[in-house]
Amino acid sequence: MREVAVIGCGVTKFGHHWEKDHEDLLVEATYEAISDANIELKDVEAVWCGTFYPSTGISGNVFSDTVKFFGKPISRVENYCATGMDNIRNAAFAVASGAYDIVIAAGVEKLMDAGSRGLPPIEGIFSVGMPVVSAPAMFAMAANRAFKEWGWTREDLALVAVKNHYNGARHPKAHFRKEVTVERVLKAPMVAYPLGVFDCSAVSDGAAAVVLTRPEIAKQMVGDDYAVIKAIGMAVETMHPWHRPSESFLSFPATVKAAKMAYKMAGIENPRKELDFGIVHDCFTVTELINYQDMQLCKPGEGAELIRNGVTAIDGDFPINPDGGLKSFGHPIAASGVRMVAELTKQVLGKAEGLQVKDAEAGFAHNLGGPYSVATVAIVSRS
Amino acid sequence: MASIGSCSVYLPVWKLSRDEISKETGMPSLGGEKAVAHWDEDSVTMAVEAARNLEGKFDAVIFASTSPPFRIKQCASFIASALDLPENIFTMDITDSMRAATDALITANEFVDSGRFSRVLVVAADRIPTKPGTLYEQLYGDAAAAIVVEKEGGAKILGYSTSTKPLPGSWMLAGDDTVRDYDMRVDARYGYASSVQQAAMPLFAKLGLSPADIDRIVASAPDPRSYEGLLKAVGARPEEFYFSSVGIAGSAHPLLLLATQLEKTGRILLGGYGEGADVLAIEIDEAMESNIGRMLESRKEISYGDYLYNRGFVGIRDAPDRPSLTKFWRDEKSIIRFYGMRCQNCGTVSYPISRCCIECGAKDNYEEVRLGERGKIYTFTVDYLVMPGNYTGDGVHPHCVAVVDLDGGGRVMFEVTDTLREFNGIECDAEVERTFRLLFEKNNFRYYGWKARLPR
Numbered sequence: 016m017r018e019v020a021v022i023g024c025g026v027t028k029f030g031h032h033w034e035k036d037h038e039d040l041l042v043e044a045t046y047e048a049i050s051d052a053n054i055e056l057k058d059v060e061a062v063w064c065g066t067f068y069p070s071t072g073i074s075g076n077v078f079s080d081t082v083k084f085f086g087k088p089i090s091r092v093e094n095y096c097a098t099g100m101d102n103i104r105n106a107a108f109a110v111a112s113g114a115y116d117i118v119i120a121a122g123v124e125k126l127m128d129a130g131s132r133g134l135p136p137i138e139g140i141f142s143v144g145m146p147v148v149s150a151p152a153m154f155a156m157a158a159n160r161a162f163k164e165w166g167w168t169r170e171d172l173a174l175v176a177v178k179n180h181y182n183g184a185r186h187p188k189a190h191f192r193k194e195v196t197v198e199r200v201l202k203a204p205m206v207a208y209p210l211g212v213f214d215c216s217a218v219s220d221g222a223a224a225v226v227l228t229r230p231e232i233a234k235q236m237v238g239d240d241y242a243v244i245k246a247i248g249m250a251v252e253t254m255h256p257w258h259r260p261s262e263s264f265l266s267f268p269a270t271v272k273a274a275k276m277a278y279k280m281a282g283i284e285n286p287r288k289e290l291d292f293g294i295v296h297d298c299f300t301v302t303e304l305i306n307y308q309d310m311q312l313c314k315p316g317e318g319a320e321l322i323r324n325g326v327t328a329i330d331g332d333f334p335i336n337p338d339g340g341l342k343s344f345g346h347p348i349a350a351s352g353v354r355m356v357a358e359l360t361k362q363v364l365g366k367a368e369g370l371q372v373k374d375a376e377a378g379f380a381h382n383l384g385g386p387y388s389v390a391t392v393a394i395v396s397r398s
Numbered sequence: 399m400a401s402i403g404s405c406s407v408y409l410p411v412w413k414l415s416r417d418e419i420s421k422e423t424g425m426p427s428l429g430g431e432k433a434v435a436h437w438d439e440d441s442v443t444m445a446v447e448a449a450r451n452l453e454g455k456f457d458a459v460i461f462a463s464t465s466p467p468f469r470i471k472q473c474a475s476f477i478a479s480a481l482d483l484p485e486n487i488f489t490m491d492i493t494d495s496m497r498a499a500t501d502a503l504i505t506a507n508e509f510v511d512s513g514r515f516s517r518v519l520v521v522a523a524d525r526i527p528t529k530p531g532t533l534y535e536q537l538y539g540d541a542a543a544a545i546v547v548e549k550e551g552g553a554k555i556l557g558y559s560t561s562t563k564p565l566p567g568s569w570m571l572a573g574d575d576t577v578r579d580y581d582m583r584v585d586a587r588y589g590y591a592s593s594v595q596q597a598a599m600p601l602f603a604k605l606g607l608s609p610a611d612i613d614r615i616v617a618s619a620p621d622p623r624s625y626e627g628l629l630k631a632v633g634a635r636p637e638e639f640y641f642s643s644v645g646i647a648g649s650a651h652p653l654l655l656l657a658t659q660l661e662k663t664g665r666i667l668l669g670g671y672g673e674g675a676d677v678l679a680i681e682i683d684e685a686m687e688s689n690i691g692r693m694l695e696s697r698k699e700i701s702y703g704d705y706l707y708n709r710g711f712v713g714i715r716d717a718p719d720r721p722s723l724t725k726f727w728r729d730e731k732s733i734i735r736f737y738g739m740r741c742q743n744c745g746t747v748s749y750p751i752s753r754c755c756i757e758c759g760a761k762d763n764y765e766e767v768r769l770g771e772r773g774k775i776y777t778f779t780v781d782y783l784v785m786p787g788n789y790t791g792d793g794v795h796p797h798c799v800a801v802v803d804l805d806g807g808g809r810v811m812f813e814v815t816d817t818l819r820e821f822n823g824i825e826c827d828a829e830v831e832r833t834f835r836l837l838f839e840k841n842n843f844r845y846y847g848w849k850a851r852l853p854r
Contacts, residue, residue, distance in 0.1 A: 132791060133783040142750055143726050144733035144837065144847040146799050146813035147788040148781055155779035156801060163777075163826040204793075208780040208821075257801040257811035258749055259756045264777050264801070 016280055017111040018243040020233035020398065023052025023226035024357035029344040030190040032220040037071050037125035040222035041081045044350075045121060052226040053236065059226070060115040061088040065102035065122035065349035067095065070129060078121065092349075095384025096298065097249075098122060099352020100391035103225065104247040110227050117232070121224035122354075124347035133206075134218060134348075142255075151207035151215050151299060153386045156257070158209050158301035160264040164316070167304070169209050171319040173200035175300035176213045178322065179336050182329055183343020185369045190219045190345040214300040219345025223353035225360070230398065239398050242360040245377075246394040248276030254388040265316075269390035270309035270383060277379065277392040278311070286379065287312050287333055290394070292362065292372045294355045296383035297340040306381060307335070310392070334372045337362065352382035352391065359395040400510035401551030403517070404686055405657035408448035408542040409644060409693040410435040411816040411854065412700040412708070416536050422702040423531040430642030433539035434700055436816055437708040438787060438835040441465045441523040442473050443846065444542035446480045446834040449521045451689060452546055456481075458488040458515040460506055462498035462522035464649045466491060467844055469572065476846070477521065480834050482735045482768055488515065496567075496618065498522065498649040499543075500670025503656075503678060506547035507555050518547040524648025529576040530711065534568065537621060538577075539645025543653035552684030553660055557605050561596035562674035565589040567620060582620060590624045591631055593675040598667060601677055609634070612679070616659055617669025618651035643694055652676075660686040696854040704818050707795070715789040717840045726845060731766065733847045736832070738808040739764040747807025770805035772831045772853070777801050778814070780821055786813060787838040795819070802830055802850055812850035813837075823852050 025047030027040050041064075049056055064078035071077070075089030094101040099122040106120035129135035133149050148156075161167045177197055183189040195213055203212040233241040250272035256262040274286075283289045293310065297303040304318035312333060313321055321327050327335035338344070338358040341351060361367045362375045372378075377396035383389070412434040420427035435444065441463040459481075461474035474489035492498045492505070499522035506518035523542030528534040547555075567585035568577050594617055602608060615634050619625035622641035629636040640647075640654060647654050652670040659666050663682045670676040706712045731737045732750035739751045743760035749769060754761050778800035783791040791797070798814040798821055814824055815835055824830075830850040837847045 132793070136790070142732075143729060143845065144750070145811060146797065146837075146849075147784050148779070148797070148799050148811070149783035149791070151783065152779045152781035152797070152799060155781070156777040156799075159779060159826060160777040204782075205780070205796075206782055208796075253756060255756070258809055260746060260748060260803070260807070260809045261757055262809075 016108065016246060018230055018245055019107040019110045020228050020230045021225050021242045021244060021356065021360045021395070022228055022233050022237055023048040023054070024360050025051060026188055026223045026354050026357050027221050028188045029219045029221035029347060031127050033127060035220065037123050038081045040125065040220060041078065041121065041123040044123070044222035044224040045082055045119065048119065048224040048226050054117065054226065056082065056084060058117050059119050060117055061109060062119045062121065063090050063092055063102045063106040065092045065098040065353070067093055067098050067124060067348035068126070068135060070135070071123060071125045095389045096296070096346065096348050097352060097382040097384035097389040097391045098349040099223070100355065100380065100382035100393055101249060101352070102349070103353060103356050103393065104249055104391060106227055107244050107247060110229055117226065117228045119224055119226055120353060121222065122349035122352060123222035124349045125220050126218045126347055127220050149207060151210050154299040154302050155207040155210045157264045157305060161301065161305070162209065164265055165319070167319045169201055170197060171304065171322060172209070172214050172300035173197045174322045175297065175303045176200045176342055178328055179297060179340040179342035182337055182370060183339020186339045186343060189339045189343040190217055191343050210299055210301065216298050216341035217345035219347050221345070221347035221350040221354070223350045223357055225353060225357055233398070240364065241398045242363045242395050243398055244393055244395055246277040246280030247391060248273040248280060249391045250276065252388050254385050256386050265305070266309055267305060267383060267387035267390065269388055270306060270381060273390040273392040274310050274381070277394050281394040283394070286310065290377050290379055291375045292334040292337060292378040294336055294338065294340070294358055294378065294380040296381050297336055297342050298346060298383065302383065303335065310379065310381060329370065329372065337367065337370050337372050355380035355382060356393055356395060359393070363395055363397040399555045399557065400507045400547050400549060401555065402553040402660065402680065403546040403548045403551035404452055405660050405688055406448050406451035406544045407654055407657045407688060407690045407693055408444050409433045409697065410439055410444065410540050411697055412436065413697045414700050414702065414705050418702050419536055425531055425533065425536065428536045432536065432645035433541050433647070434705050434708060435525045435540035437710065438815055438849070439540070440467045440525050440836060441542070442467055442476060443834050443836060444525065444540065445477050445521045445523040445544070448523065448542035448544040449477065449481055449519055452519065452544055454517065456483055456487060456517050456519040458506070458509055458518040459483065460490050460492060460502040460518060460520050462492045462502040462520065462649050463524055464494060464496060464498060465524050465526050466493050479730060479734045480846070496649050496672025497670045497674065497676055499653045500668070500676035500678065503545065503547065504558050504676060507558070510547050510549055516549060520545045520547055520653070522650035522653045524650045526648045527576045530706065533582070534577050534579070537646050539647050541644055541647035541650050541654055543650050543657050545653055545656060552686055553680050553682040556679040556681055557601055558676060558678040559597050559601040559604065560674060560676045561593050563589060563593050564673050567673065585620045586624045590619055590671055591628045593671060594628060594669045594677060597669070597675040597677040601679055605679055607679070611665060612667050613664035614659060615667045616655040618646065618655065618671050620671070657688045658690050661688050692854070707818070713792055713795065715785065715787065717787065717789050717838045723841065723843060736769055736848055737766045738769045740767045740807070749808045749810045769808040769810070772829060773802040773804035775800045775824065775826055775828045775830060776803050776809065777826055778824055786815065789838065798824060800824065800830060800850055812848065814851065815849040816851040829853055
């Protein structure tokens with residue numbers, strides 16, 4: 016793909032925003048992004064705005080009626096928990112095609128109005144005869160098989176929570192800003208065996224927005240102070256992994272394929288060597304370990320080694336989730352993937368105060384949705 | 399006259415001690431245990447479980463119960479579907495009477511004797527709703543029994559006769575939640591023994607038999623003492639009545655007693671009581687295997703609190719909206735008959751039936767295959783955000799689900815049932831078997847389907 020520049024980022028604080036509507040969140044993120052890009056709303060030619068739950072909003076109107084941005088093309092994107100980054104994919108390809116000069120890709124989710132424990136149920140999407148499983152349960156099934164197959168333990172998973180909360184404690188916009196200990200993680204109430212409360216990302220509210228343009232325009236506007244999206248890979252697999260006999264539950268094929276696609280687009284052969292850090296979809300601790308493998312940072316079964324040896328700590332050989340990840344931010348569905356790209360941008364521009372990865376020039380972000388059925392991988396580097 | 403070919407009994411996994419009931423309610427204990435259905439079991443699911451053990455084809459199914467889950471809607475057709483019987487068979491329900499099962503047996507006998515049908519499945523099941531703290535709570539137990547009636551079989555029906563006598567026994571009005579009674583003593587003193595004897599007398603005359611020609615007498619009764627009293631009155635030894643282990647299984651009780659009697663040869667009298675009596679004389683030439691022993695042995699104790707949960711008296715069950723009933727009907731072959739597909743292109747067996755193969759994508763190139771009864775857990779979890787039955791989680795009753803590789807192919811995610819808070823034995827590679835259950839109740843309808851349980 017032709018490179019696309021990120022010239023502005025806006026991210027609200029993530030958390031339980033009982034006093035705020037999706038409107039407040041989206042306005043905050045959008046205006047922070049255009050201010051960061053030093054443009055005005057009227058300069059924007061098209062918008063992609065993600066929402067997962069219809070209760071947050073549907074159609075282009077979710078953006079138009081929030082910021083009163085009328086008369087221009089706006090698409091609502093929905094693609095499970097990968098909604099945010101798929102949104103960026105659509106916006107970036109529209110810019111790369113030359114159709115628009117300046118666009119916004121935003122995502123917002125207002126989950127705290129649903130009054131549910133865990134994510135609100137989605138009605139009628141699974142077959143009638145099938146038992147309903149919560150999101151943590153879907154990933155817990157991967158954990159139990161990994162325990163059986165590779166001897167991973169709850170302690171290994173706990174290390175992921177400890178690492179990500181260590182980073183998140185230093186991020187001003189994170190939902191949770193406290194460190195946790197392995198002991199606390201292990202003693203927390205069970206959500207879906209073997210995942211306890213601290214193995215799960217929280218249900219949070221939040222919004223994020225980025226301003227995209229072509230690199231040549233970016234150069235005129237902000238000099239060298241911009242990042243470029245070098246690649247975005249995406250793959251969709253079955254939403255019924257439990258009905259596919261070949262499914263191992265030890266790897267998420269959507270991630271494997273999206274990563275290969277992105278690495279190929281960006282000309283990367285060895286991501287561990289050629290990239291400096293990554294942001295992965297740590298919706299659950301076990302997901303992060305499997306992501307290490309699927310993103311080709313190590314061989315199958317070795318994910319736990321990376322966390323045990325501190326490879327993915329912020330000062331490690333290949334930091335993962337230096338921002339604190341979904342573990343610290345929570346997961347307002349459609350906002351997460353957009354926020355990940357905003358975090359990548361900050362890192363490669365050296366603006367990640369207090370959480371800066373040393374010599375971060377290029378990294379990846381990975382957004383995973385559904386029962387591991389939708390994955391997007393973006394590669395962002397300094398201009 | 400027709401014969402009985404085989405039999406099968408189903409007891410739910412739970413047994414509740416009557417002393418435990420007494421401790422919690424203050425009612426005097428009647429001793430022993432009663433069979434208690436899991437929350438997802440009713441007369442339809444227990445009937446399917448009993449009938450599933452029987453082999454061969456049927457051309458008629460008669461379902462007998464006093465607790466059918468529907469006021470209007472045939473249960474037998476539903477049971478036939480779960481048993482994957484052909485759509486051209488005859489199905490009927492006999493309900494609302496404690497004599498329903500013996501009525502069904504008599505009807506099946508006539509069907510076969512007349513040559514109209516060759517092999518009739520008679521299946522009776524009851525889960526009589528009782529109010530906590532009543533005598534009925536201790537009297538009734540939940541169970542099902544199935545009998546095959548056919549031309550040639552190991553036990554010959556010699557004849558039958560009946561009596562009728564409307565008495566104020568137990569009853570339920572159409573809108574009642576639990577069973578009622580006026581005074582049980584009336585039924586016990588004036589109804590039971592005289593009705594059974596009144597029915598038996600002409601049968602003896604018709605068959606040219608005397609009571610001395612009968613080896614054993616079993617009959618359902620409003621209470622165990624009435625049965626003992628009857629046997630004493632006729633000078634015979636009471637048989638095992640299963641009150642101390644099961645309780646009175648409502649209309650299913652006569653078939654439960656019959657199934658256990660079939661384990662030994664001899665000439666027996668079988669009575670079914672309820673506003674009169676049915677009495678059948680049966681000559682058992684070949685002893686048949688009954689699974690009652692295995693059913694009794696493979697049970698677990700339940701606390702009174704968990705029993706109240708199973709009965710729906712404790713906790714909130716709030717199911718999210720589910721797909722429409724037309725979808726449930728369209729997918730019947732997968733959901734109820736439990737068919738998957740074998741791809742003709744890559745050979746993969748998968749579930750449910752769908753147009754394109756989940757592995758190779760080949761379009762409309764498959765054969766429908768009924769999936770296996772048992773399988774191995776590939777992976778599993780215990781989900782505290784969801785309650786069994788897809789209800790919103792209460793954090794106390796977790797939802798155990800397992801991804802199971804079925805024998806013969808096909809991978810299916812099942813709810814693991816017959817467990818409330820203990821999940822010992824549920825692990826990767828553990829063996830499980832299918833069981834027919836209520837999936838959930840929503841849209842004022844009951845959705846049934848298959849779950850998994852540890853083998854019994």
